[in-house]
Amino acid sequence: MxxxxxxxxxxxxxxxxxxxxxxxxxxxxxxxxxxxxxxxxxxxxxxxxxxxSGKEELIQAFYDQLQVDHGAAAETAFDRAAFADRLRGVMESFVDVAEPFHDFGGQFFRNAADPRSPLSPFSAESAPAREASTALFRRAVEGSDLKVAPALSQELPELLWLLHMGVVLFWVHDDSEGQRRTRTLIAGLVPLVDRSVRLTRLPLVRGLVDDGIGLVRSLRG
Amino acid sequence: MxxxxxxxxxxxxxxxxxxxxxxxxxxxxxxxxxxxxxxxxxxxxxxxxxxxSGKEELIQAFYDQLQVDHGAAAETAFDRAAFADRLRGVMESFVDVAEPFHDFGGQFFRNAADPRSPLSPFSAESAPAREASTALFRRAVEGSDLKVAPALSQELPELLWLLHMGVVLFWVHDDSEGQRRTRTLIAGLVPLVDRSVRLTRLPLVRGLVDDGIGLVRSLRG
DNA sequence: ACGCTCTTTTGAACACGTTCAAGAAGGAGA
DNA sequence: TCTCCTTCTTGAACGTGTTCAAAAGAGCGT
Structure with a gap:
């Protein structure tokens, strides 16, 4: 083909x-x-x-285009040094870019939740798009002033991408005008993430984080 | 009808x-x-x-039955007093009950991401099933030895249900034999949740949790 | 020009979920 | 029993995504 x-x-x-x-x-x-x-x-x-091969592959093309647009729109986020600013920029730019397609976004993401569908964000076929999206969050972390344990900083981009998927799910269900509620979510979520990540240096929290990372790695292997 | x-x-x-x-x-x-x-x-x-009205309503019947079965299977979890044991019991019993339908579960989960579908776990039509499921986690919290701030303990059941949805998403994509990986996830996740919740009494963490709860409430209202 | 082969294009056909006009069944009142 | 109305049942029909055998086109050696 x-x-x-x-x-x-x-x-x-x-x-x-x-x-x-x-x-x-x-x-x-x-x-x-x-x-x-x-x-x-x-x-x-x-x-x-x-x-x-079918309608799904055509939708994949649409999906890929959206990913490219997101990448371009997120570029301005990397002007700033603060992690919170960079993360907010990446997350908000998705809402901006995807806004015109919100109405049928639901119909679109329906197929994405099917594990057997190549359109699933977790599928092998989606690996390139997933990696491109994760790269945005990696840049948000690595270029910033954030200081975290190496073990966590290695996994952080993928965890943030996972959080992004959660935000997208919220966005899909958000029928407020201009997806105002999703923007509120991001505005509130970003500082929480920022503070949470910095808290991982606390001795009492550190053991927890290490175990969490261990779990993630054992599940991936 | x-x-x-x-x-x-x-x-x-x-x-x-x-x-x-x-x-x-x-x-x-x-x-x-x-x-x-x-x-x-x-x-x-x-x-x-x-x-x-259509095939979806038939699937809803299947879904409701599964929820009833989960409730029955989770009953033994409430014999124990420790929060971790109760939570693990609720989560593991889902995997037990749902195992025969794993192949079909994926097809079902397709609809979860579609906000217009009544089958979405967030839809108004799913409210009874969602409430029944949340009640299991409420019992896991309220009957246990867990001591948390009232504000958090009020939101905790729904947050645990949300986590359960995440586990279900993992389960749907889990093609290991007997959903072994999902069981590993639960085994590792439960102690993490247990310890995380108890950590919320730390002064440094408490402010974070309060803000998080504030965000959840502002988004619901 | 003529075959030959590989690529590209076509439209009919299939099974699916869903809709609908029409009919059958069943009971209530005369 | 007969009539009327509601409840229930039916199978044909529509538009959908998808498949497939067959036709058409394009290059190439002779």
Whole structure:
């Protein structure tokens, strides 16, 4: 499928992706049927399935694009040195970038929760997007003034990505105007995270953190 | 729909539920088509839709049954006084009860992320099941030897339910034999929670917890 | 120009969840 | 019994995502 394609074939494929993204944005998830996408791209239904294994792969393209946009929007967050500022910047920029797609975001993330679906953020197929997203949080940690134990700082980016997934879940269910409640959540959550991480240097807390990290690592291996 | 039904109609309805649960268990989610359920129940396809608004409502019945089973299985956990033992009992009993449906559980969890679906654990329609589940964690807290600030102990059951949802998400993605990894997660998580909660009495941690509770309450209101 | 082969394209067909107009069954009042 | 109304039941039909055998196109050696 991703093998050598004629220049013309490559063009057809790109046209289908474009048509799909256009319809997802303008019509939403439900109305963007495979037949509508094929029509919009000016090809037959069968051709769509020649280039893509199914609707999910088309949605993956949309998902990837969103990830790229998030990365670009988060860039300004790294101007600051304070960890809290950097983290807030990364988290808020997601809400900014994803806002236009909030209405069908739910329909979209439905597939993401299916463990057998390649669209799941935990799937092998999503590894590139997941790694790109985690990299944002890694930059938020590593470029900052934050001082934490090496063991924790190594796991922190992935833990923050996990927290981000929780925020996204909240965002999906948030029907307040402009996702105001999600923004409130982030505004309150970021200082809590900041203070919590710094508290890990306390002797009494440290043992707890070490055990937590040990658990995470034993589950990953 | 839930209005007065003839005795015979009630029987038909029950027969459809039975057939659905039977097929969900034996064939899984995908193979349990609405036509197969209708056949198994010995009625027409249309009749199935006369009693149930759709496949989701049938799955809701399955979900409710699972919740009832979990409640029954968790009962033995409340023999012990230690908070950690009680919490572990509640969490482990879910894995025990849900194990036969692990394959199907993933398909089910698809709907959890869809805010428009009544099957979402956060939906208004799921409120009874959610409350029943939260009650298990409330009993784990309130009957135990745990001493925490009143403000926290009030929110703790719901927070533990949220943690349970996280464990369920892990469970759904856990393809190890007998969900061994999920059991490892619970075994490691419970002591961490136990110690974390007790740490909230530390002056330095207390302020953090108060702010966290304040955030939760401001988001709920 | 002619075959030959690989790539690309097509539209019919399938099973699914869901809807719906129409009919069957059952009881209440005459 | 007959009539009327509500409750229950039915199977055809629609639009969906997906599959597939067959046709069309594109390059290439002869």
């Amino acid at each position: 991703a093998d050598k394609l004629t220049a013309k074939a490559e063009q057809t494929r790109a046209g289908i992706v474009d048509a799909a993204l256009r319809l997802f944005r303008s019509e939403g998830y439900d109305a963007a049927t495979m037949r509508a996408i094929a029509d919009e791209a000016g090809v037959s239904l069968g051709s769509t399935y020649y280039y893509f | 839930a209005d007065k039904l003839t005795a015979k109609a009630e029987q038909t309805r029950a027969g459809i539920v039975d057939a659905a649960l039977r097929l969900f268990r034996s064939e899984g989610y995908d193979a349990a088509t609405m036509r197969a359920i209708a056949d198994e129940a010995g009625v027409s396809l249309g009749s199935t839709y006369y009693y149930f």
